[in-house]
Amino acid sequence: MANEEAFDPRGVLAALERNRVGHVLIGGLARVLRGTDEVTSGVDVCPALRPAENLERLALALEELGARRADRRRLLVDEEALASEPVIRLRTSMGELQLVASPAGTRRGFEDLRRGATREPIGRGLRPQVASIEDLARMSAALAYELGRESGREAERLRALEIEHSRELRRIMDAEPELQHTLGLEREIEHEIDVDI
Amino acid sequence: MLADKVRSARLLREARLRAGLSQQELAEASGKDRTVIARYEQAVVAPSIDTLVEMLRSCGFDILLELVPYEPELSERMVELQRLSPERRLDHLLEQRRERS
Numbered sequence: 434m435a436n437e438e439a440f441d442p443r444g445v446l447a448a449l450e451r452n453r454v455g456h457v458l459i460g461g462l463a464r465v466l467r468g469t470d471e472v473t474s475g476v477d478v479c480p481a482l483r484p485a486e487n488l489e490r491l492a493l494a495l496e497e498l499g500a501r502r503a504d505r506r507r508l509l510v511d512e513e514a515l516a517s518e519p520v521i522r523l524r525t526s527m528g529e530l531q532l533v534a535s536p537a538g539t540r541r542g543f544e545d546l547r548r549g550a551t552r553e554p555i556g557r558g559l560r561p562q563v564a565s566i567e568d569l570a571r572m573s574a575a576l577a578y579e580l581g582r583e584s585g586r587e588a589e590r591l592r593a594l595e596i597e598h599s600r601e602l603r604r605i606m607d608a609e610p611e612l613q614h615t616l617g618l619e620r621e622i623e624h625e626i627d628v629d630i
Numbered sequence: 631m632l633a634d635k636v637r638s639a640r641l642l643r644e645a646r647l648r649a650g651l652s653q654q655e656l657a658e659a660s661g662k663d664r665t666v667i668a669r670y671e672q673a674v675v676a677p678s679i680d681t682l683v684e685m686l687r688s689c690g691f692d693i694l695l696e697l698v699p700y701e702p703e704l705s706e707r708m709v710e711l712q713r714l715s716p717e718r719r720l721d722h723l724l725e726q727r728r729e730r731s
Contacts, residue, residue, distance in 0.1 A: 440727060442720065465723050466716040470707055472726050540648065553716040563716070567644065574694045600698060605712070 444527040445476045445498060446561050452494040455481035457546040458563045459536055459572060466553055467566050469601050475529035479536055481543040482512045498525035538575025570602035638682050639673035641693070649689035660688040
């Protein structure tokens, strides 16, 4: 469950940036930055497990954020700990943060995602690496596939959500060339109007 | 809307590259001719669904195939969101959260 009182994604990402933590932003926030219509309340990142110094920097950033595990267990930030748990849920002073070393549908997590990721400006001078639309769609589809193997209403609900996310991202991908063309024309027209004025 | 052969070309190429295979290596793994794979990837022709699944599996992947309602277009709201910069999209998210709380 997200921390409803605090949600400052720029603050979380700024701490990662300040400490030069290699990571790719994934999950709901990444989808929103790519243009999906959803309300999310946490920051999900896929950290680079190597070099080992990256995990030391991640540990420093987490300390800055006052991060604690949501399950109250001791927080260990090393390759073994990150690789052994699919998702590590943390509560921080700026909201929920999830560490996902090997997101569903990826191989070697960060190394896989970094190829398609791009740096996107989100304000305050921050430009996090955001997973590509294709990779986000792939992760949602893979997660839906995995959830399909589980039983229970919650798994079914989450599966339906992931399928919807995947479909929405695919629609954006499909519409993108035409959309970019239209938006480009609109910007040109706006520019011409500005020049005339 | 993307033509089916463009969609399958993209999927196949992505799977092959992610598996770290050359077209020749995929040809050997799947039993297909390399030139056929090249034509699929260039969206010259589209493979059948069975062939596509078979080739994706040769790359170590599977594909989720199931029926969902068809929604061909982005909603107006989605188009509006596409008009925004990532920074504005984030601001929009934070505004929505504030409105809900």
